[in-house]
Every structure is written in structure tokens, then in C-alpha cells.
Amino acid sequence: MPDVVVVLLTNYAEFSYAKQAISCGVYEYLIKSDIRPKELKELLDRIDSNIKNDKEEEILTNKNSDIESIQSKKYSKAIDKAIEYIELNYKEHISLSIISKYVYLSPEYFSRLFKEEVGENFITYLTLYRMKKAEYLIKNTDMKIAQISNEVGYSNSGYFSKSYKKYKGVSPDEDRY
Numbered sequence: 001m002p003d004v005v006v007v008l009l010t011n012y013a014e015f016s017y018a019k020q021a022i023s024c025g026v027y028e029y030l031i032k033s034d035i036r037p038k039e040l041k042e043l044l045d046r047i048d049s050n051i052k053n054d055k056e057e058e059i060l061t062n063k064n065s066d067i068e069s070i071q072s073k074k075y076s077k078a079i080d081k082a083i084e085y086i087e088l089n090y091k092e093h094i095s096l097s098i099i100s101k102y103v104y105l106s107p108e109y110f111s112r113l114f115k116e117e118v119g120e121n122f123i124t125y126l127t128l129y130r131m132k133k134a135e136y137l138i139k140n141t142d143m144k145i146a147q148i149s150n151e152v153g154y155s156n157s158g159y160f161s162k163s164y165k166k167y168k169g170v171s172p173d174e175d176r177y
Helices: 015-023 037-072 077-089 096-102 107-118 122-140 145-151 157-168 172-176
Strands: 007-010 028-031
Touching (some): 028 037, 077 096, 096 107, 096 122, 107 122, 122 157, 145 157, 145 172, 157 172
Parallel strands (some): 007 028
16 A cells, blocks of 8 residues: 555546546545535544555564565575585585485585585585584683684694684683683
């Protein structure tokens, strides 16, 4: 419904005028001599109610479109399955060939699809996921860096520390304090 509601109050009782006014978007065509205060009040209440309903509907439509846009950002089943695999197995050795077999795609196709849908390549995504987990452990536990390294899938704590410094700009020990 538009922001303005037009009610035409006139002395002309000709049907052709009323028809033309309605076709131009007039909400109601009233004849001055026929209208009573009670009827006018009922009309204004009805208009008010319609405006409120339209606003509620508009809010609901907007919420639905927000939900639809969020749902449309979902990944394909293969990429969802790959991300779920990473979340459950990031502590283990994960390679492009392992995960592409898991989702029944060739490594080349999986790699291209992952980059296209997620916006970064598979190895970058896996590394960032592990680094976020490591950062949480560094800041919230007393675990030794070597333990954290193993906990997030790095068997070499020296390599883990270099990767962490590249990711955060500080070493794991510096980030802890």
C-alpha cells in the first residue's frame, strides 16, 4: 500500500466519476450528502487497520527474503560435506586427495568448486580453521605450544609456530600474553 491513502469526498454521484477515481487508485469514493460521522470513523479505522496489516506484511516479507538470501548462500552438498569433514577431523592429516575422495569428486574439480563456492582455496580454508582453533587454545588454556600444535593437526611444532606467526603476525608464545 502506498504511503498516502486517498479518500475522495465529493458532491458528484455519477458512477463514471467513481469508476475513474477508483482506477486512479482512490481508496474510497464518498458522496458528501450520504456520509455520516459514524461511517467516516469506521472508514478511517479500516484504513488505519489496513495500513498496519500492510506494514506487518512488509516486515514479514522482508524477513522471509532475508532468510531466503541466507539459505541461497548455502554451499553445494559436496562442499557442505567437505566443511563438515574439516570441522570433525581438523586434528588429523587432511589433504586435497583425502577430502575429494570423501566427497566423491576428482581433486581438480573439488578444488575448483571449493574455491568458487567458499571464496578461498581448500588448503587456505583448512589452515585458517586450524589457526582459529589454535588461537582459542592459546588464549584459553595452559596447554604447551607443542600440545596445541598436535591438537590442531600439526605434527611439527616448529612448522606450526611459523604458520601461526604468518597467520597472526606474532608467535604463539607472544600471543598468549
